[in-house]
Amino acid sequence: CLDIGSGLGGTALYFATQRPDIFVHGVNHSGELYSLVAGRHVKQSREVRERLTFELAPEAGIPENELRYPPNSFDVIIIRESMMYLDYQDKPVLLQKASRLLRPGGRLIVVDYGFGKPDKEVNSLFREHLQEWGYFLMEPAEQRKLLQRYFEVEDTDATEHFVRFMDEGLANIEEHFGESALVRQNAGKDAEQLELLRSPLIGQMQAALPRLSVDAVDDAVEAAMAKLNMHFDAERADAEVCKADYEWARRTWMLERRAAAEGDLRWTFFVAVKKGVAES
Incomplete structure (x- = not known):
């Protein structure tokens, strides 16, 4: 074949x-x-x-x-x-x-x-x-x-099968790329809580590693915070791509579905x- x-x-x-x-x-x-x-x-x-x-x-x-x-x-x-x-x-x-x-x-x-x-x-x-x-x-x-x-x-x-297929596709597009999609719902939602973790992290690190200087602890916590911020930035970027894909796919599929139905x-x-x- x-x-x-x-x-x-x-x-x-x-x-x-x-x-x-x-x-x-x-x-x-x-x-x-x-x-x-x-x-x-x-x-x-x-x-x-x-x-x-x-x-x-x-x-x-x-x-x-x-x-x-x-x-x-x-x-x-x-x-x-x-x-x-x-x-x-x-x-x-x-x-x-x-x-x-x-x-x-x-x-x-x-x-x-x-x-x-x-x-x-x-x-x-x-x-x-x-x-x-x-x-x-x-x-x-x-x-x-x-x-x-x-x-x-x-x-x-x-063509009738095509219209039904497009309806199923539009439902999948809504589920996986629409506003309720997890990648869009979860994008960076924990970022605003990140700064609240700074003081507890410093305290836990000082308690666990008392021989570290204050500057060393601050640098380590800052590095951890920066890495988490990079993660949240990536989540937000993925959400923007998902939104763009959703708008493009929904527009295209709806247009072709309408053309078939009409x-x-x-x-x-x-x-x-x-x-x-x-x-x-």
């Missing part, structure tokens, strides 16, 4: 852990995401790691002269929410490469955003969002026609079967 545009590796990890009889290889063009995936990969069991690999590749895809697998290597290829990042002229190039790597009868699974309305009728805020994120959407009928150049295709409109966005599953004989 080949996962093209594997992102954080969630899809590849899911299949590798759920199906002990398959080998999964993920490719991605983002070095930053690749580093995060590597961290997730090493936490898996040895048995899973032996069947799960990741590769950093340009074009979010599979340049034929750079991937180590020959034609007809895979039974299944997955492209989940990656086609939408490709320019219109690049989409057929990727599909052609995927077709070469699939065995005859192999399946290409494409999950992708698409326009739910003609481009001119799409909400202006959603259109700006597409430009900001570099999405190049097509209507599902156009996507199907493109896939049919290389495959026999069936498709399912899963018909501007369609979330479609395509199952495409490779036709013909094995390629050489």
Whole structure:
């Protein structure tokens, strides 16, 4: 199984852990995401790691002269929410490469955003969002026609599932990043009590180490206080990052959820079967 545009590796990890009889290889063009995936990969069991690999590749895809697998290597290829990042002229190039790597009868699974309305009728805020994120959407009928150049295709409109998925995601965003999130609630809340500890700390240190001079005790307590202040500063910085992530994620997810609910966005599953004989 080949996962093209594997992102954080969630899809590849899911299949590798759920199906002990398959080998999964993920490719991605983002070095930053690749580093995060590597961290997730090493936490898996040895048995899973032996069947799960990741590769950093340009074009979010599979340049034929750079991937180590020959034609007809895979039974299944997955492209989940990656086609939408490709320019219109690049989409057929990727599909052609995927077709070469699939065995005859192999399946290409494409999950992708698409326009739910003609481009001119799409909400202006959603259109700006597409430009900001570099999405190049097509209507599902156009996507199907493109896939049919290389495959026999069936498709399912899963937009209702997408809306429910976004609702669940928004609830998780609120829980982990919202105002009630622990990282925001606890940020530096003990800092104001820190100065009250100075005198008790000095007294305890003088009692425990009476041979130390007053200056030595003061210096030791000051160093401890400074270290605690650094900790509280880090907590406050983490809280600010959490707040920024919350505002960004909530705004983005709500916009895409609204676009799907109002018909501007369609979330479609395509199952495409490779036709013909094995390629050489």
